[in-house]
Structures are given as C-alpha cells and as structure tokens.
Amino acid sequence: MAAAAAPPRPRVMVLPFPAQGHVMPLMELSRRLADHGFEVDFVNTEYNQARVLAALEAGGETGAAVHAGIHLVSLPDGMGADCDRTDVVKLGQSLPAAMLGRLEELIRARDTRWVVADVSMSWVLDLVATVGVRVALFLTYSAAVFALRAHVPKLIEDGIIDESGNVRRNERIQLSPKMPAIAAAELPWIGVGKSPEARRAVLQSVSKNTPYTLADTIVCNTFQEIESEALALLPKEPLAIGPLVASKSTSAGHFWPQDLTSLSWLDAQAPSSVVYVAFGSFTVFDATRLQELADGVVLTGRPFLWVIRPNFANGGIDEGWLDEFRCRVGGQGLVVGWAPQQRVLSHPSVACFVSHCGWNSTMEGVHHGVPFLCWPYFADQFLNQSYICDMWGTGLRICADEQGIVTKEEIRDKVARLLGDEGIKARSLSLKSRACASIADEGPSHQDLLEFVNLLREQ
Numbered sequence: 001m002a003a004a005a006a007p008p009r010p011r012v013m014v015l016p017f018p019a020q021g022h023v024m025p026l027m028e029l030s031r032r033l034a035d036h037g038f039e040v041d042f043v044n045t046e047y048n049q050a051r052v053l054a055a056l057e058a059g060g061e062t063g064a065a066v067h068a069g070i071h072l073v074s075l076p077d078g079m080g081a082d083c084d085r086t087d088v089v090k091l092g093q094s095l096p097a098a099m100l101g102r103l104e105e106l107i108r109a110r111d112t113r114w115v116v117a118d119v120s121m122s123w124v125l126d127l128v129a130t131v132g133v134r135v136a137l138f139l140t141y142s143a144a145v146f147a148l149r150a151h152v153p154k155l156i157e158d159g160i161i162d163e164s165g166n167v168r169r170n171e172r173i174q175l176s177p178k179m180p181a182i183a184a185a186e187l188p189w190i191g192v193g194k195s196p197e198a199r200r201a202v203l204q205s206v207s208k209n210t211p212y213t214l215a216d217t218i219v220c221n222t223f224q225e226i227e228s229e230a231l232a233l234l235p236k237e238p239l240a241i242g243p244l245v246a247s248k249s250t251s252a253g254h255f256w257p258q259d260l261t262s263l264s265w266l267d268a269q270a271p272s273s274v275v276y277v278a279f280g281s282f283t284v285f286d287a288t289r290l291q292e293l294a295d296g297v298v299l300t301g302r303p304f305l306w307v308i309r310p311n312f313a314n315g316g317i318d319e320g321w322l323d324e325f326r327c328r329v330g331g332q333g334l335v336v337g338w339a340p341q342q343r344v345l346s347h348p349s350v351a352c353f354v355s356h357c358g359w360n361s362t363m364e365g366v367h368h369g370v371p372f373l374c375w376p377y378f379a380d381q382f383l384n385q386s387y388i389c390d391m392w393g394t395g396l397r398i399c400a401d402e403q404g405i406v407t408k409e410e411i412r413d414k415v416a417r418l419l420g421d422e423g424i425k426a427r428s429l430s431l432k433s434r435a436c437a438s439i440a441d442e443g444p445s446h447q448d449l450l451e452f453v454n455l456l457r458e459q
C-alpha cells in the first residue's frame with residue numbers, strides 16, 4: 001500500500017517595513033514559524049534584498065540557505081534609484097502603490113492564507129477585502145508606543161499637541177503607573193518627519209487606529225513581565241512573544257556583513273571589562289558628537305568595541321579620521337563597521353552597552369543582562385530610555401551640557417558610574433532571568449508564540 005502523502009506545509013507571507021530594525025525581528029519570527037512547519041515567503045524590497053544577499057555572501061552563506069522553509073521574495077519599493085531611503089516617511093508613502101498589486105498577485109499565486117505584517121505596513125489590510133487573506137500585525141517597538149498612539153486624539157483634545165503634531169504644552173505623559181512618563185516633545189513620532197507635511201502625515205497615520213480592527217491579531221516583541229499594563233491598553237488582546245532574540249548565528253536579515261573579528265577580540269579581553277558602543281542602523285552623528293564620543297571612549301581607560309557604520313556620520317565617515325583614530329587607540333579598542341551584536345552582548349567580556357535604545361537593542365541588552373548607557377537619537381528611543389532608567393533601573397542617561405554638547409568627560413564619568421553601581425548590575429541580571437523565563441518552555445512568551453502558531457494553522 002502506498003504511504004499517504006504528507007499534507008502540504010501551511011504558507012505564510014511575512015512583510016517587514018524596509019528598515020534594518022524591522023527586517024531583523026521579522027526574520028527571527030520567520031525562523032520560529034519555519035521551525036513550526038510553515039513555508040514562509042519573506043518579502044523584502046529589491047533594494048534591501050540586494051543588501052541582504054550581499055551580506056550573506058560576505059559571510060559565506062547564500063540566499064537559498066537562509067533557513068529551511070524561508071523563501072526570500074523581493075518587490076520594488078517605488079523609489080527612484082538615487083532616492084534617499086533614510087527618509088522613512090517618503091519611503092513609507094511610496095510603498096503601498098508599488099507593492100499592493102504585486103502582493104495580491106503573489107498571495108493568489110501561492111494560495112497564501114495569512115500575512116504577518118509589520119504594523120508600519122498596515123496598509124496591507126486592504127487585501128483582507130480583495131483576496132480574503134488574514135492579517136496578523138507585528139509591533140517592532142514596545143507595546144507602550146502603540147498605547148501612546150491610541151492616545152493621540154486625547155492629546156490633541158487636551159491641547160498638548162496640535163493636529164499637525166506640533167507640541168503645544170510640553171507636559172509629561174504617563175498612561176499608567178508601571179509605564180514610563182515621557183515629555184510631549186519626546187513622543188515617539190515627534191521629529192520623525194523631515195518636513196511639516198511629513199510630520200502631519202506621520203501624526204495622521206499613527207492616530208488612524210480604525211484599520212487595526214481588520215487584523216486578526218496583534219503580536220508584540222515584548223514580554224508580560226515588563227509591559228503588562230501597556231499590553232492591556234492595546235486592542236485585540238495582543239500576543240507578547242518577546243524578547244525575540246537570535247536562535248541561530250546567521251547573517252540572514254543583516255544589511256551589512258558582520259565583522260566576526262569582534263568575537264575573537266572579545267575573547268582576548270578580561271571578563272566584564274569591555275564597553276560596547278553601537279547605535280543601531282539609523283543614528284547619524286555630527287562631527288562634534290563623533291569626536292567627543294571617540295575621545296570619551298578612550299578616556300574611560302577600558303577596552304571598547306565600537307560599531308561605526310559607513311553611514312554613521314553626516315556626509316559619511318572620513319576614512320582618514322578613522323585610520324588615525326584606530327592608530328591612536330591601538331589595542332585599547334576595536335572599531336568595526338557592523339558587529340554580530342547579539343553574540344557580542346552575550347559575551348562574558350562585555351561590561352556595558354552604550355546604546356541609542358532602539359527597541360531591538362533594548363530587548364537584546366535586557367535578554368543578556370547588560371547595563372545600558374542611554375543616548376537616544378529619535379523616535380521611540382526616548383521612551384525606551386525611560387523604561388531602562390526609570391522603570392527597570394538597569395541604566396543611566398548620557399546628558400548634554402548647557403551648550404547641548406555631550407562631552408568626553410560626561411562619557412568617561414557615566415561609564416565609571418554605571419560600572420560602579422552594584423544595584424544596576426543586580427537589577428540587570430534579575431531582568432535577564434525574567435526575560436529568559438518568559439521565553440522558556442512554560443513561560444508566557446513561549447505560550448503566546450504557540451497560540452500564534454496555532455492561529456496561523458487555521459487556514
């Protein structure tokens with residue numbers, strides 16, 4: 001008797017916003033889904049796909065071998081070849097027209113029943129009516145950001161911000177006692193658009209919560225222990241599956257090749273000695289900030305590992321400056337263009353993390369119990385800083401002087417204070433154990449992941 005054919009693996013499309021801090025966690029989620037038996041079509045823009053494939057190749061991997069069950073698909077982003085893709089508002093506005101029709105074709109051709117879409121791509125909910133696909137929205141930032149978005153109409157009504165997103169009264173906003181208080185001027189969407197029109201568009205899009213009712217569920221890269229109150233303010237009883245950290249050391253999803261010399265260099269350092277400095281994929285420093293930070297890390301007198309991306313400085317990094325800096329620091333520090341960050345944070349030589357507090361970096365630092373020195377740049381990073389410093393007590397703020405400059409002495413002094421603070425160290429380790437417990441087999445994040453998997457199996 002012939003054996004019965006195995007049922008086809010269910011198919012899911014995963015759609016991140018085309019930016020590094022979005023592609024990374026959704027690639028990690030895709031690996032989890034593939035391990036649970038799904039075929040995943042992971043949709044990049046063509047521009048980012050080229051970067052992802054180049055980074056894979058530089059690491060000796062290929063696109064075909066990303067992970068069993070994950071298929072890389074790419075679509076145009078609607079931007080001209082020379083357009084500035086760091087203008088995230090413009091990029092976001094160009095995507096629906098460029099992608100919707102093609103996504104529809106793809107969904108029909110592959111008989112896809114579910115799309116797991118970044119909340120920043122929620123225009124994909126239009127496909128619920130046209131092709132009857134089901135949509136799960138994924139939040140790449142904290143649940144608190146989403147809760148604040150839902151609060152926009154009230155902020156306008158109370159005269160704290162206006163309809164264009166300008167701050168009218170710079171009050172502190174706190175939605176509940178276990179959530180961070182934040183100044184209106186530091187709300188996550190303030191300052192995201194480059195022009196007044198762009199800022200107005202951002203405000204309109206964040207306050208437009210109605211389409212979310214079309215989503216089947218909301219999934220967050222967070223955990224109950226730290227965000228139960230924020231999660232309770234979200235619609236749809238969201239699933240909290242975080243921290244979503246790398247299950248495998250692969251380059252898949254990175255836009256730049258990881259410099260693995262970081263790890264051998266860390267191996268040669270003393271335990272808990274290294275200052276790790278990295279500002280994610282988006283932060284750009286001006287010449288003064290760059291120089292003060294360079295002088296500051298040297299002044300700490302400690303070994304340091306610093307990620308300086310090629311586009312980390314206004315106008316690009318001056319290679320001559322970089323060579324000189326490398327010569328000056330000799331063996332004290334290692335500068336790389338892109339690090340295997342999660343492996344760095346898990347390394348026993350790392351003592352602290354000087355960070356811009358992007359949500360992925362925040363979750364990764366929490367998961368590895370590393371104290372933070374916070375230097376937020378924009379968007380949700382001020383709110384994340386407030387979680388770290390005020391709610392969890394696992395870090396300190398870097399502060400500017402009266403001229404608005406973060407001096408080298410400030411960097412030196414804060415690193416010394418951070419590393420001398422036993423309370424911060426103890427709280428970081430305690431938070432780490434709670435983060436690990438939440439993703440362990442019986443933990444609430446793992447249980448929510450299983451619930452999500454079961455929902456996606458409903459075809």
Ligand SMILES: O=c1ccn([C@@H]2O[C@H](COP(=O)(O)OP(=O)(O)O[C@H]3O[C@H](CO)[C@@H](O)[C@H](O)[C@H]3O)[C@@H](O)[C@H]2O)c(=O)[nH]1
Nearest residue numbers: 021024140141280281282307338339341358359360361379
């Ligand atoms: O050398 C490096 C530096 C970073 N990373 C990784 O890159 C990701 C960076 O993400 P994140 O820390 O969130 O920073 P951004 O790239 O700045 O992320 C954007 O997206 C996030 C999620 O929406 C937001 O919280 C941020 O404010 C926004 O800037 C993380 O997974 C890091 O592990 C590396 O692998 N190597």
